[in-house]
Amino acid sequence: MTVRIRKQIDLFKGWPNEKLLPPRLLRDAANHTLSQTDPGTVTEILEYGDDEGYRPLRNSIAAWLTRFYRPKETIGYERICITGGASQNLGNTLATFTDPIYTQHVWMVAPTYYLACRIIADASFDGRLRAVPEDEEGIDLKALEEGLKNSKPREGATIKQPKPWRKLYRHVIYCVPSFSNPSGRIMSLRRRQDLVRLARRYDALIVADDVYDMLQWPSNPRKPKQTLEHAYMPRLVDVDRELDGGPIDEFGHCMSNGSFSKIVGPGVRTGWAEGTPAFAYGLSQTGSSRSGGAPSHLVATFLHNMIQTGTLQDHILNFLQPEYAERYHKLMAAIKTHLLPLGLTMPQPGKDVAGGYFVWLKLPGRLQADNVTEKALERDVVIIAGPKFIVDGDDASTQSSFKQNIRLCFAWTDKELLGEGVSRLADVIRECQRDIEGMAA
Ligand SMILES: Cc1ncc(COP(=O)(O)O)c(C=O)c1O
Known part of the structure; x- marks a missing residue:
């Protein structure tokens, strides 16, 4: 038998x-970074770093994103805060910019990236997550607006004290606008614009997991093989920056949650957040970053080397x-x-x-x-x-x-x-x- x-x-x-x-590329970047002859340079990166993250990486990410997304204005390093990846940063964002009483609901596009639910629940929103359906253009704004309109402020005093580096938002909207997990959908530009307008009206912070944006290709297999050097669609954070005269307050209404997990490797557990300079600074003041600087400081130096030398861009494209x-x-x-x-x-x-x-x-x-x-x-x-x-x-x-x-x-x-x-x-x-x-x- x-x-x-x-x-x-x-x-x-x-x-x-x-x-x-890419183990070889990371090893080369690590070797180069750790074998610099100026002794101060190496010991500096083994110490705690800046709250907002390793400045050279913030600079190189800003330049790289400017080339990829082609926003109307250059992205400056002050818009970027280094994070421990998209998941960790979702937790930090909620810790700093929401309050268990003042913030009413977290609205999630459904079907949703299910691992985000626990992170949101842990930030004291258990039982206050709300599903918003998707249609062919992305998030269903009618359903969302209906929900926002009917959401009642919670009774009781705001728990968190006012702090000069942050604001507390009334609502949070969580989505994956491009190549969504799980639906693979792409939110249309028109829908992105209307979503930003809605978020401004209801004082909602949009958290956009933009973690798949660079992994894109023509969907027609008969088309000649082609690499796509520029983003297919502007991010919500770009829309918020440019639409109707730009953000309506200094913190804006959208954060782009970027990650190296899918374009380098999940083990690096490093990412970046982009928002207005006030938002990026506020995020960096989250307690765990304030305590010794942004996460992933050492890995940040390797990633900076990969971007600066162009090996990461080459690897992606x-x-x-x-x-x-x-x-x-x-x-x-x-x-x-x-x-x-x-x-x-x-x-x-x-x-x-x-x-x-x-x-x-x-x-x-x-x-x-x-x-x-x-x-x-x-x-x-x-x-x-x-x-x-x-x-x-x-x-x-x-x-x-x-x-x-x-x-x-x-x-x-x-x-x-x-x-x-x-x-x-x-x-x-x-x-x-x-x-x-x-x-x-
Ligand atoms: C939509 C989405 N956000 C976040 C993550 C996780 O990102 P990170 O590894 O940076 O925490 C994933 C991974 O599957 C994901 O699909």
């Missing part, structure tokens, strides 16, 4: 495959973009061959640029994602079912529970297995369809 051992194919894990990590594009197209080719004929659908099918890590699919008929996910595991395919992406604890709204959605990630598993993973999934779906038809008969 021959026993066939099948390799498990993981389309769940949202991590970069090890082949997408000439290695990551083509690699991720190839993975995406392999997955999509298999989806078109095996899944779309079974009736599965996906959002924004006609978009001309794709990016990020994920493809979000809707199952046809009465198929249930939990059932499909369970059966897929029996065939050694790991996927994640839609209900994981609901906004935690939002029992008041009638949010969709995404019971018919699944998310596939093309970043983690070996690229040669992506097609096989989708074909096994198609077998599972056919089997589930037969079961349903059998029950109906």
Whole structure:
């Protein structure tokens, strides 16, 4: 008897495959930085740093983002604060710019990046997270405005004392505007502008996780291979900076939450936040940064070297973009061959640029994602079912529970297995369809 051992194919894990990590580039940057002959230079970076982060990195990030996003005005270093990555910075942002009483709700685009829910709940918003649906252009502003209008101020005195370096916002809006996790959607420019106007009207801080912006490629596989040097869409923070005469107060209404996790490696746990200079400074005054400076000080020096020498930009454009594009197209080719004929659908099918890590699919008929996910595991395919992406604890709204959605990630598993993973999934779906038809008969 021959026993066939099948390799498990993981389309769940949202991590970069090890082949997408740049250990050599980081080692070169670290060697260069740590072997500088001026003894003061090395010991300086082993000490605590500035609250706002390593100044040379703030400068190099500002110049790099200016080239990538092409805002009307140059981005200055005073708009940048170095962070311990997007997750840590979400926590810090809420710690500094919200109050458990004064701030009424945190509005999250649903389906949402589920790991953000705990961070928000920990900042004392348990039970006050609210889901906002998405349509083909991104966040549904009618639903959001309705919610904002009906949200009542909480009784009791504001807990946090006024501080000159910060303001407290009435609301927070959390979204992933480009190549969203999990839906892969891109928020349209018009929607971005209207969202900023709404945030200003209701004094809401928009936290935009812009962590996938640089991982983008033409979505048409027949188009000649092309690297995309400039952002497909302005960030919400750029919109807030430029729209209708610019921010309406010195702190503005949007923060861009950037991260090196997907473009260098999650292990570096370093990122940056961009906002108005007052916002960036206020963020740097969060207690844990104030206590000895921004996180990731040493790693910040390596990343600065990578940007200054251009190795990071080269890695993104000439290695990551083509690699991720190839993975995406392999997955999509298999989806078109095996899944779309079974009736599965996906959002924004006609978009001309794709990016990020994920493809979000809707199952046809009465198929249930939990059932499909369970059966897929029996065939050694790991996927994640839609209900994981609901906004935690939002029992008041009638949010969709995404019971018919699944998310596939093309970043983690070996690229040669992506097609096989989708074909096994198609077998599972056919089997589930037969079961349903059998029950109906
Ligand atoms: C939307 C989004 N935000 C934040 C993160 C995590 O970022 P970091 O590693 O910088 O904390 C992820 C990672 O999957 C993500 O998808």
